[in-house]
Amino acid sequence: METYGLNFKKSLGQNFLTDTNILRKIVAAAEVTTADDVIEIGPGIGALTEQLAKKAHRVLALELDERLIPVLAETLAPYPNVQVIRQDVLKANLKKLLTSYFDGQHPVKIVANLPYYITSPIILYLLETGIDFKAIVVMMQKEVAERLGAHPGTKSYGSLTVRVQYQMDVKVPFVVPKTVFVPQPKIDSAIVALTPKVQPWTVLPQNEQLFFKIVRGCFQHRRKNIWNNLQSLLGKKQVNKEKLQQLLSDTGIAPQERAEKLTIPEFIQLTNKMIDYKIIEK
Numbered sequence: 001m002e003t004y005g006l007n008f009k010k011s012l013g014q015n016f017l018t019d020t021n022i023l024r025k026i027v028a029a030a031e032v033t034t035a036d037d038v039i040e041i042g043p044g045i046g047a048l049t050e051q052l053a054k055k056a057h058r059v060l061a062l063e064l065d066e067r068l069i070p071v072l073a074e075t076l077a078p079y080p081n082v083q084v085i086r087q088d089v090l091k092a093n094l095k096k097l098l099t100s101y102f103d104g105q106h107p108v109k110i111v112a113n114l115p116y117y118i119t120s121p122i123i124l125y126l127l128e129t130g131i132d133f134k135a136i137v138v139m140m141q142k143e144v145a146e147r148l149g150a151h152p153g154t155k156s157y158g159s160l161t162v163r164v165q166y167q168m169d170v171k172v173p174f175v176v177p178k179t180v181f182v183p184q185p186k187i188d189s190a191i192v193a194l195t196p197k198v199q200p201w202t203v204l205p206q207n208e209q210l211f212f213k214i215v216r217g218c219f220q221h222r223r224k225n226i227w228n229n230l231q232s233l234l235g236k237k238q239v240n241k242e243k244l245q246q247l248l249s250d251t252g253i254a255p256q257e258r259a260e261k262l263t264i265p266e267f268i269q270l271t272n273k274m275i276d277y278k279i280i281e282k
Helices: 020-029 047-055 066-075 094-101 116-128 142-148 159-167 208-218 226-234 241-251 264-276
Strands: 037-041 058-063 082-086 108-113 135-141 168-176 189-196
Touching: 020 047, 020 108, 020 135, 020 168, 020 189, 037 047, 037 094, 047 058, 047 066, 047 082, 047 108, 058 066, 058 094, 066 082, 116 135, 116 142, 116 159, 135 142, 142 159, 142 168, 142 189, 159 168, 159 208, 159 264, 208 226, 208 264, 226 241, 241 264
Parallel strands: 037 058, 037 108, 058 082, 108 135
Antiparallel strands: 135 189, 168 189
């Protein structure tokens, strides 16, 4: 950064990790080998990219900050298996990029140190692409990592937890102290490893998008119970309270229960019952 006369951009959440031991631990947590193609989001100055390049078949790095493109060209010059493009991941057509830069013969992993301010949107976007990633191994705020791995009945458990755990198994291999970043952030980070669920749910939602909508609605006001949140979601003037009461009774969900107590199978059951009872359109 000093060589190129560049400053760190807070607006892009630039906190660069340069501790080689931790960089290697991230690559190890992702179990990257020459059998894998890797997409890195926000390579920064290329510290993690370099470690990935040493292990992976190919690496495609997406960098939004055009100032860093010449820096990356220099730091990654020794690695012909790395391609850096200027691209906002949230606006990228990842399926097209995979076809353009990878041969399709190697499983694809996401490995990245995510900008704190858009961690959740990026995670959700990756899940919604429909791409069968072998793994998503990313660094994020420790607090967000705790939310992704949370269990029902805990303070960290919320709609983001349900959305991610519905599709992926979640592990938090290790915590990364704030002291190893430049510039140093105010909070610690954690590595989160997401892999496709080994055992999919025995019962699936009849409508996934509706399932996600109901989950968000149930958590809309965390201090309110399921009954009140569902009424808000459905519209108090339109909802048939007797039918809703019967539905909750049939699912074994107490109206006064809060969303944080419900398991993912219970949310799936709730969604399907709401469709069956014609309380909400499929």
